[in-house]
Amino acid sequence: MAATSISASIVLLSFFIVSSAILAAADKHGVRGIHDRGRKKTTHLQFYFQELSSGPNMSVVRVAQTNTTDATPASFGAVSVADNPLTEGPELSSKLVGRVQGMYAAASQEQFTLLLALNFVFTEGKYNGSVLTMVGRNPVFESVREVPVLGGTGYFRLARGYALLRTYRMDQSTGLVTVGYNVTHERGIHLAEKKTTQLHFYFQEISAGPNPSVVLVAKANTTDASPSSFGSVFVADNPLTEGPELTSKPVGRAQGMYAAASQEEFATMMSINFVLTEGEYNGSVLTMLGRNPIAQHVREMPIIGGSGYFRLAWGYAVLRTHKLDPAAGLVTVEYNVTVIHP
Ligand SMILES: *[C@@H]1O[C@H](CO)[C@@H](O)[C@H](O)[C@H]1NC(C)=O
Ligand SMILES: *[C@@H]1O[C@H](CO)[C@@H](O)[C@H](O)[C@H]1NC(C)=O
Ligand SMILES: *[C@@H]1O[C@H](CO)[C@@H](O)[C@H](O)[C@H]1NC(C)=O
Ligand SMILES: *[C@@H]1O[C@H](CO)[C@@H](O)[C@H](O)[C@H]1NC(C)=O
Ligand SMILES: *[C@@H]1O[C@H](CO)[C@@H](O)[C@H](O)[C@H]1NC(C)=O
Ligand SMILES: *[C@@H]1O[C@H](CO)[C@@H](O)[C@H](O)[C@H]1NC(C)=O
Ligand SMILES: *[C@@H]1O[C@H](CO)[C@@H](O)[C@H](O)[C@H]1NC(C)=O
Numbered sequence: 001m002a003a004t005s006i007s008a009s010i011v012l013l014s015f016f017i018v019s020s021a022i023l024a025a026a027d028k029h030g031v032r033g034i035h036d037r038g039r040k041k042t043t044h045l046q047f048y049f050q051e052l053s054s055g056p057n058m059s060v061v062r063v064a065q066t067n068t069t070d071a072t073p074a075s076f077g078a079v080s081v082a083d084n085p086l087t088e089g090p091e092l093s094s095k096l097v098g099r100v101q102g103m104y105a106a107a108s109q110e111q112f113t114l115l116l117a118l119n120f121v122f123t124e125g126k127y128n129g130s131v132l133t134m135v136g137r138n139p140v141f142e143s144v145r146e147v148p149v150l151g152g153t154g155y156f157r158l159a160r161g162y163a164l165l166r167t168y169r170m171d172q173s174t175g176l177v178t179v180g181y182n183v184t185h186e187r188g189i190h191l192a193e194k195k196t197t198q199l200h201f202y203f204q205e206i207s208a209g210p211n212p213s214v215v216l217v218a219k220a221n222t223t224d225a226s227p228s229s230f231g232s233v234f235v236a237d238n239p240l241t242e243g244p245e246l247t248s249k250p251v252g253r254a255q256g257m258y259a260a261a262s263q264e265e266f267a268t269m270m271s272i273n274f275v276l277t278e279g280e281y282n283g284s285v286l287t288m289l290g291r292n293p294i295a296q297h298v299r300e301m302p303i304i305g306g307s308g309y310f311r312l313a314w315g316y317a318v319l320r321t322h323k324l325d326p327a328a329g330l331v332t333v334e335y336n337v338t339v340i341h342p
Helices: none
Strands: 017-022 041-052 060-064 078-089 094-107 114-121 131-139 146-153 158-172 176-187 194-207 214-218 233-241 250-260 267-276 285-293 297-305 312-326 330-340
Touching: 017 078, 041 094, 060 214, 078 114, 114 267, 114 285, 131 285, 131 297, 146 285, 146 312, 176 312, 194 250, 233 267, 233 297, 267 330, 285 312, 297 330
Parallel strands: none
Antiparallel strands: 017 041, 041 078, 041 176, 060 078, 078 094, 094 114, 114 131, 131 146, 146 158, 158 176, 194 233, 194 330, 214 233, 233 250, 250 267, 267 285, 285 297, 297 312, 312 330
16 A cells, blocks of 8 residues: 655545644655655544444444343443444445444443444545554443544554544444544654664464464354455464564564454454564564455554553554465565654
8 A cells, every 4th residue: 555645735625524724834854755744734534334233234243242241231242343334424325435344342231332443444535545443442322432543554644533423323123323433633743753663574374283373263153154254353373583484583473363354355453462572672562453454465554552662652564465375374474563652
């Protein structure tokens, strides 16, 4: 995905931009490599999230629960994977502007409240292919909810912000829930003025043999019939190596979870902690959460935080599949990670 070059003078005229305000001043250094980020901008986006929980166009599937989940009023313990349409207006028939792909877990014993881990992938205009990542708490029956925007890719690379959610419709008979999203996010950072760290390593995922590093832990009753394995959830503890060979020097582990969260292509919601074990990074962690469309040549995911050496850091990872060896059950992915320190 190519980085979009943004000039502060461009008037942000697009289908869901409501307004844009310039907060801070000029770029003295002609920042290279990233975007032309001369100024900080606060931008507002507005769109509607459409969730269909029944019928032929069902967009959300239950993948796990416990034996008491359905007896509790708040469905405590239910875990779902979604690939819901995003529309410009509140009607389901309104113009499609993207998809939201990710997971939710009902995580309250008292009122229906979800832990959300969602990637919003836009398909229109200059946002086409760009992703916003949100993780937060959604107490569904409150009139307005707020969820943090922790990162993004493409146009939204290094974004930070928040979304206000208001339920527009909850139709029991059709299973359609429509939620209006107002997203406020800030873009613009002088990388040239920041301390950055570049990391390069290979991620080795072993799915076959006696010691697989990734295991399937949950799926929906529709997953096996889905061409994109929609709803399958994996937990991984994959080796990270210095070079592309599995026998190359180990430099850490990639521990976390991924869910196949697209109904059309093989694209996952990945939530991964990179635990590094070498040199000055030994014991430090980088946390990545994003959308990984595995079949694309080059992908990008946000680094949303870290610990130890990477405390309060953020950034982004650019990755490319280096080798796919189905016979050995081995996938090797090259990662370049740019970390920005506070
Ligand atoms: C399902 O989606 C298709 C294509 O968007 C649409 O033509 C059809 O009317 C939808 N069906 C229902 C029941 O919503
Ligand atoms: C649910 O499973 C747990 C542990 O497997 C068991 O102790 C408990 O009795 C079960 N509860 C119900 C309501 O079936
Ligand atoms: C969005 O990008 C995809 C892939 O690059 C392209 O096929 C599609 O036509 C684009 N859509 C719009 C509305 O620009
Ligand atoms: C979203 O913004 C629109 C227009 O600016 C406003 O009418 C609506 O109340 C806002 N919704 C929330 C949840 O803030
Ligand atoms: C899957 O489970 C749901 C309830 O969670 C049920 O309504 C549906 O009929 C099941 N579908 C299949 C294909 O078994
Ligand atoms: C990393 O730290 C662990 C625990 O402190 C230590 O046992 C290990 O030897 C260190 N590894 C390297 C390569 O420094
Ligand atoms: C990572 O960076 C190196 C050095 O700049 C470059 O050769 C390589 O193609 C990059 N790989 C990815 C996946 O971006």
